[in-house]
Structures are given as C-alpha cells and as structure tokens.
Amino acid sequence: MSPTSPAPAISTADHEITGVYNVGTQEAYTFNEMVAMINDALGTDIDPEYIECPFDGYVHDTMADYSTFHEATGWEPEVSFEEGVELVCEPYHTE
Numbered sequence: 001m002s003p004t005s006p007a008p009a010i011s012t013a014d015h016e017i018t019g020v021y022n023v024g025t026q027e028a029y030t031f032n033e034m035v036a037m038i039n040d041a042l043g044t045d046i047d048p049e050y051i052e053c054p055f056d057g058y059v060h061d062t063m064a065d066y067s068t069f070h071e072a073t074g075w076e077p078e079v080s081f082e083e084g085v086e087l088v089c090e091p092y093h094t095e
Helices: 007-013 031-042 067-073 083-091
Strands: none
Touching: 067 083
C-alpha cells in the first residue's frame, strides 16, 4: 500500500462513524531514531543540530494511537513506520 493510501477513508465509508481519529502505527520513536532511519533510507550520515524548543509547554513525546479507529472499523496499518520512512525517502535516495 502507498503511504498516501486512501484505505482509512475507505474503511470509514463502510461504517457509520463520526469524529476525529488518529491513524498511525502505535509506535513511538525518538528524534535520534528518526534521524538514523532517514539517514539509512537516504544513504546519508548527517548529524542532527539540536536547538532549544521555542514553544512553552511543547509535548515532546507523542504517538498516534489508532485503537479507537480500529475498534470502530477494524482498520490495521499495512505499512510499518520504518517502511513508510523508506517509501517517502526513496525518490531522494543518493547512491
């Protein structure tokens, strides 16, 4: 499935649901893990630059929990987060 697949929207069309739902993989990653995944996918070795967060009260730890959407529709992600990163980075990969 494409990372831009309409599967969640199609799934909702088959059910009478309303509201706002998270769609994700229920997997959390640190900033450094994300940098490593992107570097792996792009074939690069770029070190991140760390800056002070400019937002007061910023939520640092987030994760898309799709359990409510799953309960309403039965939907499950078909692409892992790591695979999604690889698919998004693929057109930009340098050899």
